[in-house]
Amino acid sequence: xxxxxxxxxxxxxxxxxxxxxxxxxxxxxxxxxxxxxxxxxxxxxxxxxxxxxxxxxxxxxxxxxxxxxxxxxxxxxxxxxxxxxxxxxxxxxxxxxxxxxxxxxxxxxxxxxxxxxxxxxxxxxxxxxxxxxxxxxxxxxxxxxxxxxxxxxxxxxxxxxxxxxxxxxxxxxxxxxxxxxxxxxxxxxxxxxxxxxxxxxxxxxxxxxxxxxxxxxxxxxxxxxxxxxxxxxxxxxxxxxxxxxxxxxxxxxxxxxxxxxxxxxxxxxxxxxxxxxxxxxxxxxxxxxxxxxxxxxxxxxxxxxxxxxxxxxxxxxxxxxxxxxxxxxxxxxxxxxxxxxxxxxxx
Amino acid sequence: xxxxxxxxxxxxxxxxxxxxxxxxxxxxxxxxxxxxxxxxxxxxxxxxxxxxxxxxxxxxxxxxxxxxxxxxxxxxxxxxxxxxxxxxxxxxxxxxxxxxxxxxxxxxxxxxxxxxxxxxxxxxxxxxxxxxxxxxxxxxxxxxxxxxxxxxxxxxxxxxxxxxxxxxxxxxxxxxxxxxxxxxxxxxxxxxxxxxxxxxxxxxxxxxxxxxxxxxxxxxxxxxxxxxxxxxxxxxxxxxxxxxxxxxxxxxxxxxxxxxxxxxxxxxxxxxxxxxxxxxxxxxxxxxxxxxxxxxxxxxxxx
Numbered sequence: 001x002x003x004x005x006x007x008x009x010x011x012x013x014x015x016x017x018x019x020x021x022x023x024x025x026x027x028x029x030x031x032x033x034x035x036x037x038x039x040x041x042x043x044x045x046x047x048x049x050x051x052x053x054x055x056x057x058x059x060x061x062x063x064x065x066x067x068x069x070x071x072x073x074x075x076x077x078x079x080x081x082x083x084x085x086x087x088x089x090x091x092x093x094x095x096x097x098x099x100x101x102x103x104x105x106x107x108x109x110x111x112x113x114x115x116x117x118x119x120x121x122x123x124x125x126x127x128x129x130x131x132x133x134x135x136x137x138x139x140x141x142x143x144x145x146x147x148x149x150x151x152x153x154x155x156x157x158x159x160x161x162x163x164x165x166x167x168x169x170x171x172x173x174x175x176x177x178x179x180x181x182x183x184x185x186x187x188x189x190x191x192x193x194x195x196x197x198x199x200x201x202x203x204x205x206x207x208x209x210x211x212x213x214x215x216x217x218x219x220x221x222x223x224x225x226x227x228x229x230x231x232x233x234x235x236x237x238x239x240x241x242x243x244x245x246x247x248x249x250x251x252x253x254x255x256x257x258x259x260x261x262x263x264x265x266x267x268x269x270x271x272x273x274x275x276x277x278x279x280x281x282x283x284x285x286x287x288x289x290x291x292x293x294x295x296x297x298x299x300x301x302x303x304x305x306x307x308x309x310x311x312x313x314x315x316x317x318x319x320x321x322x323x324x325x326x327x328x329x330x331x332x333x334x335x336x337x338x339x340x341x342x343x344x345x346x347x
Numbered sequence: 348x349x350x351x352x353x354x355x356x357x358x359x360x361x362x363x364x365x366x367x368x369x370x371x372x373x374x375x376x377x378x379x380x381x382x383x384x385x386x387x388x389x390x391x392x393x394x395x396x397x398x399x400x401x402x403x404x405x406x407x408x409x410x411x412x413x414x415x416x417x418x419x420x421x422x423x424x425x426x427x428x429x430x431x432x433x434x435x436x437x438x439x440x441x442x443x444x445x446x447x448x449x450x451x452x453x454x455x456x457x458x459x460x461x462x463x464x465x466x467x468x469x470x471x472x473x474x475x476x477x478x479x480x481x482x483x484x485x486x487x488x489x490x491x492x493x494x495x496x497x498x499x500x501x502x503x504x505x506x507x508x509x510x511x512x513x514x515x516x517x518x519x520x521x522x523x524x525x526x527x528x529x530x531x532x533x534x535x536x537x538x539x540x541x542x543x544x545x546x547x548x549x550x551x552x553x554x555x556x557x558x559x560x561x562x563x564x565x566x567x568x569x570x571x572x573x574x575x576x577x578x579x580x581x582x583x584x585x586x587x588x589x590x591x592x593x594x595x596x597x598x599x600x601x602x603x604x605x606x607x608x609x610x611x612x613x614x615x616x617x618x619x620x621x622x623x624x625x626x627x628x629x630x631x632x633x634x635x636x637x638x639x640x641x642x643x644x645x646x647x648x649x650x
Contacts, residue, residue: 002441002595005595006441009448009511010448012510012511013448013449013452013511013515014452015512016511016512016515017456017515020456020516043471043473045552046467046468046470046471046473047473049463049467050464050468050479052460052463052464053463053464053520053523054464056460057486057523057524059520060494060517060520060521061486061494061520063497063501064494064498064501065489065493065494065497067497067501068494068496068497071496145391148384151384153381153384153385155388158392159388159389159391161633163388163392163395164395164632164633165395165396165399166395166398168628168629168632168633169399169625169629170580170581170625170628171581172581172583173621173624173625174398176604176606176607176617176621177401177402177618178398179607180607180617181398181401188397188401191418195418220394220398277487280490283490283491283492283584284583287584288604291608301490301491301492304493305492305584308492308495309495309588314496314500317496318496321490321493324490324493325488325489325490325493328490332488
């Protein structure tokens with residue numbers, strides 16, 4: 001470890017935090033003078049409380065989104081790295097060509113290959129399969145393990161601690177290790193398969209097995225979290241209900257269907273929403289396992305990264321990004337409406 | 348036999364044993380069922396830990412056997428050489444230091460932003476409040492890669508690429524929406540009467556927040572800090588774009604992937620570094636997983 005480098009890093013971080021503090025102090029001071037002293041506004045306090053976070057979110061989320069939307073109507077790329085200006089490059093030219101493209105990028109997302117060969121719908125279906133298979137396994141296996149663990153038994157704590165490990169280990173570590181273990185020649189996976197007499201596939205070059213490997217690794221990563229979440233839900237169901245059902249002669253399948261499932265819904269529904277959004281948006285797993293090699297293993301978000309940082313078509317990537325975001329937004333709105341998951345969340 | 352009011356020790360032991368083997372509140376499990384349950388859980392635990400044991404095993408291998416096909420947990424000629432190499436001859440300690448610095452700083456800033464804003468959302472009714480909360484939730488849908496291009500261009504314009512300044516600003520802000528939801532959910536459960544009592548005793552509203560509500564919210568504040576910490580600690584793609592390729596500026600995820608990817612995997616370095624990075628985080632997780640889960644359901648959505 002280099003002392004000079006460390007001191008430089010320390011002072012840089014501290015300096016940035018100090019700039020933050022001064023900025024917030026000035027903002028609050030100005031707002032205080034304007035709202036409290038001058039306007040005597042009734043809602044001065046909540047504005048003072050929310051202003052710093054609001055400003056930060058405006059600068060780092062809203063402004064980039066608006067910028068991206070603006071660029072999505074232009075032909076901006078690494079070769080045409082000009083400021084498109086506002087609105088939408090209408091007035092700007094780059095290398096003597098107008099930048100404004102209108103809706104061309106949005107049309108191209110659906111009609112031209114978004115990667116080198118793969119078109120939008122291919123990547124879209126890959127993403128749907130990726131999301132549906134993963135979430136099904138996460139919820140199915142997670143619920144199964146949670147049900148098994150939700151009883152008085154020996155070694156319960158040991159099982160729980162061991163099964164939680166894949167969630168606890170930093171994701172990048174697990175992924176770097178899995179990627180190495182999937183090496184066809186030296187990796188553990190194929191060595192274990194060889195022990196039972198199966199010649200393992202070449203995980204990194206065969207499209208089907210590469211996609212399979214991505215899902216396998218993500219299932220390994222995701223089941224523990226879902227299990228812990230659902231176990232918490234199961235434990236909040238009072239045991240008396242099962243006793244009463246048993247006295248009334250209910251079979252264990254009936255108790256599961258009529259007691260466990262309905263009472264688990266408040267945990268299950270948000271878990272499925274969270275799981276779906278996280279899986280759909282998961283960048284790390286496809287990125288590290290596939291390392292942007294096979295287009296057949298790309299999901300919409302890694303495709304987005306490629307469009308922006310491999311092919312450097314910023315205008316096109318912007319349009320593509322908004323299409324991806326719209327897909328997710330539509331899913332969530334439909335699911336939330338149908339399941340009533342957000343009911344009462346605003347009170 | 349007449350009913351006994353006082354169970355004999357044998358009966359009591361039998362009752363205890365049957366309770367031990369009972370699914371919660373339900374009927375007793377048969378020995379066969381118990382055996383199957385243990386077998387299933389054992390298998391699941393095995394699948395969970397095999398890759399972990401494997402990495403541990405590789406980290407102990409001597410240099411000339413890194414690519415051997417040995418599957419023993421403790422390899423032949425086990426040595427700590429890989430650890431020594433990673434700790435003293437690579438940038439790994441520097442990466443850990445960089446990560447720790449950035450992560451602690453940004454988690455604190457994010458926590459302060461979120462704690463005050465959540466109070467605004469929890470205790471005041473103002474126009475735009477519902478829209479604001481929904482918008483905060485909607486930001487969670489944005490794929491991380493969507494904002495990379497605009498943030499990178501912005502960072503280039505402000506000359507923040509290859510420094511920590513951009514990263515610190517970004518990390519401090521990106522976790523705020525989720526944190527606000529968790530904290531608002533928690534504040535909502537604290538009776539407002541407590542603050543009103545403090546105000547009758549002469550506190551201003553701000554004082555009531557700082558002196559009454561904040562101390563009562565310590566558990567939620569701890570959860571939010573932990574969430575922010577883990578999010579920033581494990582963040583990878585933004586760091587990759589904003590820090591660039593200068594190795595001694597890396598955070599540890601960039602470094603680990605360099606071990607994995609450069610020319611060919613430096614298997615010993617990768618394994619030893621993985622173990623070193625994971626131990627504190629795993630300990631933290633096992634210690635706090637219960638609260639983390641409460642945090643997710645608290646800040647997520649109420650059914």
